[in-house]
Amino acid sequence: QVQLQESDPGLVKPSQTLSLTCTVSGGSITSGSYYWSWIRQPAGKGLECIGRIYSSGNTYYNPSLKSRVTISIDTSKNQFSLELTSVTAADTAVYYCARDHRGDGGWYGGIDSWGQGSLVTVSS
Amino acid sequence: DIQMTQSPSSVSASIGDRVTITCRASQGIGSWLAWYRQKPGKAPELLIYAASSLQSGVPSRFSGSGSGTDFTLTISSLQPEDFATYYCQQGDSFPYIFGQGTKLEI
Numbered sequence: 001q002v003q004l005q006e007s008d009p010g011l012v013k014p015s016q017t018l019s020l021t022c023t024v025s026g027g028s029i030t031s032g033s034y035y036w037s038w039i040r041q042p043a044g045k046g047l048e049c050i051g052r053i054y055s056s057g058n059t060y061y062n063p064s065l066k067s068r069v070t071i072s073i074d075t076s077k078n079q080f081s082l083e084l085t086s087v088t089a090a091d092t093a094v095y096y097c098a099r100d101h102r103g104d105g106g107w108y109g110g111i112d113s114w115g116q117g118s119l120v121t122v123s124s
Numbered sequence: 125d126i127q128m129t130q131s132p133s134s135v136s137a138s139i140g141d142r143v144t145i146t147c148r149a150s151q152g153i154g155s156w157l158a159w160y161r162q163k164p165g166k167a168p169e170l171l172i173y174a175a176s177s178l179q180s181g182v183p184s185r186f187s188g189s190g191s192g193t194d195f196t197l198t199i200s201s202l203q204p205e206d207f208a209t210y211y212c213q214q215g216d217s218f219p220y221i222f223g224q225g226t227k228l229e230i
Contacts, residue, residue, distance in 0.1 A: 046225050110215065
């Protein structure tokens with residue numbers, strides 16, 4: 001069973017860059033039909049998709065964050081990463097890495113595996 | 125972006141009750157809808173995908189239905205671990221959008 005684990009940046013200062021890495025174990029990040037996603041959740045609020053990446057390196061970003069987001073993948077380490085620049089207090093949230101199951105012909109199997117979440121606080 | 129609207133935003137129920145939560149998409153999404161349960165302090169867990177397919181390992185008391193713009197999640201007999209927040213999510217196009225959540229309380 002695949003497991004995902006986020007790194008723990010903890011506190012990030014305003015205007016700086018938030019960096020997170022997700023390590024995938026129990027399966028290969030190059031497995032077909034899976035995208036690797038970042039999702040965040042401010043305290044007491046709902047879920048927001050930040051973006052996702054395929055093993056080929058193709059990326060898809062939420063337009064609301066696109067100008068500040070970069071997602072990358074390192075298949076040799078079975079890891080993928082998130083960078084979010086110019087952070088503000090509004091970026092304070094629990095950040096989840098997750099596996100998104102997408103098959104041929106647009107078939108969609110949901111976000112079937114999640115990391116435990118990493119709380120990132122933006123504060124000086 | 126496709127908008128997702130869940131109702132109710134909260135519901136009170138008892139052990140053994142049957143509960144239904146609805147989710148409406150702002151435009152047709154076929155059957156590309158998923159449902160998640162999120163317990164406090166935990167990551168969401170996938171319950172239903174493709175509107176009505178039960179994720180492996182999920183109890184059969186959970187069921188989903190619908191297509192196009194209107195979807196429902198039904199829990200046939202509530203168990204203590206079901207008191208949590210539930211989210212729908214459209215998987216038709218990126219960015220995926222989640223509903224605002226339904227908090228199920230005792």
